[in-house]
Amino acid sequence: METPNHYFYVLSCKDGSFYGGYTNNLEQRIDKHNEGKGAKYTRARNPVFLLYYEIFSTKQLAMSAEYRFKQLSRKAKEKFLEERGVNYATTEKLS
Numbered sequence: 719m720e721t722p723n724h725y726f727y728v729l730s731c732k733d734g735s736f737y738g739g740y741t742n743n744l745e746q747r748i749d750k751h752n753e754g755k756g757a758k759y760t761r762a763r764n765p766v767f768l769l770y771y772e773i774f775s776t777k778q779l780a781m782s783a784e785y786r787f788k789q790l791s792r793k794a795k796e797k798f799l800e801e802r803g804v805n806y807a808t809t810e811k812l813s
Contacts, residue, residue: 726783731763
């Protein structure tokens with residue numbers, strides 16, 4: 719039996735903020751966020767754009783990555799993304 723992938727992902731919200739989350743179906747989850755059916759945080763910040771994701775073998779590992787990201791300051795989140803080659807500046811404040 720195939721094991722589903724577990725994703726930690728980072729979104730850029732319309733207001734320029736970042737949102738970190740977990741899912742086992744990345745495309746479907748981003749669609750839910752943009753339909754206003756995702757996390758409460760993103761409902762008022764649509765549209766959201768995928769900036770970054772990592773695939774993990776277990777849910778626990780992916781959720782740990784999400785937790786660590788959410789504990790970071792804004793400046794540390796920016797550094798996290800920059801270190802991974804993500805240009806988040808082009809998607810900020812697209813209202």
